Amino acid sequence: MKKLVLLVTMLFVVYYARANQPEIMFQPESSVPELGKPYKAKINKSFIKSxxxxxxxxxxxxxxxxxxxxxxxxxxxxxxxxxxxxxxxxxxxxxxxxxxxxxxxxxxxxxxxxxxxxxxxxxxxxxxxxxxxxxxxxxxxxxxxxxxxxxxxxxxNIEEYLKGVVPKESVDTWPLEALKAQAVAARSYAYYHLLTSTGKLYDVDDTARYQVYAGQSAQSETTNQAISDTRGEVLTHDDSVIVAFFHAYSGGRTDSALNIFGNSVDYCLPKDEIFSREDLKRELSPRSQWIVEWTTDPLTHSELLKKLKSNSKLSKKLKLFSPKRKFTLSEVEFNQDFDSVKTLKLSQESKVTSINFIDVRRAIGWSEFPSYHFRLNPIKNGKFTFSGSGWGHHVGLSQWGAFMMAKNYGRTHAEILKHYYSNVSLEKF
Structure with a gap:
């Protein structure tokens, strides 16, 4: 019992320490539209309401x-x-x-x-x-x-709404141009959902299912200025408001929506960061450098299999696999562009199945598994670990990338946004 209490206490301390680091106290990624929904919405100014x-x-x-x-x-x-x-x-x-x-x-x-x-x-x-x-x-x-x-x-009103979003999706001490880029992305994301939520009781909620929103309580002077300076600005592609996906940090190169979400989105294509991982590390405190490169906590055979089986997509595939027996896990398909695994093979006695990299993170959980770009490490002391880079889903605006581009390269919010989103325009509602 004492060991259990100690373990729970240690886990809480680790979680609390990570969650309360000022550099990372924001939501690390935007959510994805429901299956079957388009990835952009035609502008209809007469339709706009609160x-x-x-x-x-x-x-x-x-x-x-x-x-x-x-x-x-x-x-x-x-x-x-x-x-x-x-x-x-x-x-x-x-x-x-x-x-x-x-x-x-x-x-x-x-x-x-x-x-x-x-x-x-x-x-x-x-x-x-x-x-x-x-x-x-x-x-x-x-x-x-x-x-x-x-x-x-x-x-x-959307402009008032953003005052409760931008401080929770970025850091209010960041350069103004980075905050302006976040404001435009968040506004575009909100308008997209407003235009596509016909027939529902609400357009968005205030959690990470959409964008984190904390109302008037969250407001800060700098983020309010970023919102005011970009008032009405949205990102469009083919005269349609885009779903302005964003994430904390790409790990060095953003990924395509096709690779991560399984849907081709022609304004979300891979883009190299203009700075190195080492450059970003120098901006971070030592305890926050896991944003750049990270390794998961070790998992036993039983712990890992139980987590994988908890995923609804994997539960049927792994139904006959027993947590009480050992298994082998290996990389079988590799993504050279991101130094990341695409497909893993899990074998237990005569049973063999493949696991997509997306499902690994979803099963283990984003709080323990920061991103989708990772490798399986050699097994050590009978336990599995994974190492990766970045924080979030890697698609669209890289928030730490925006920070670096504004602070160290003098880029404007428009230049930042057009770097991360392909073939887009900035329009005013």
């Missing part, structure tokens, strides 16, 4: 911004002069009972269908679980019931 952001509940695992999954049966809104049903209040608590939504304020409890909450001041969405990770929001908050769970949706 963005609808789901800010409650949170269900994403390993969500360092929002913490543990929420109790979606209750939520409290706190603020100054909150307008609700034509009355002004400072506190409203919403609860669910027998599939119905109730609002309580000033000792009065009412049955409602939904509510639109307005205030001239930020309104705090107070969470029952992880209250210290509650955030405050401008705009309008819509509260409704879906599948017996309370939803809170923030209706917010």
């Amino acid at each position: 963005l609808r952001v789901k800010v409650f509940p949170h269900t994403l695992k390993n969500d360092w911004v929002h913490g543990k999954a929420d109790d979606a049966s209750t939520v409290t809104l706190l603020g100054k002069n909150i307008t609700f049903n034509e009355h002004s209040t400072n506190k409203i608590t919403f609860t669910t009972e027998n599939g119905k939504l109730f609002a309580k304020s000033g000792g009065v409890k009412k049955l409602i269908n939904k509510a639109f909450i307005k205030s001239d001041f930020p309104v705090r969405v107070q969470r029952k679980i992880n209250p210290d990770k509650s955030h405050s929001y401008n705009g309008v908050l819509e509260v409704l019931l879906q599948d017996n769970k309370i939803l809170v949706i923030n209706h917010i």
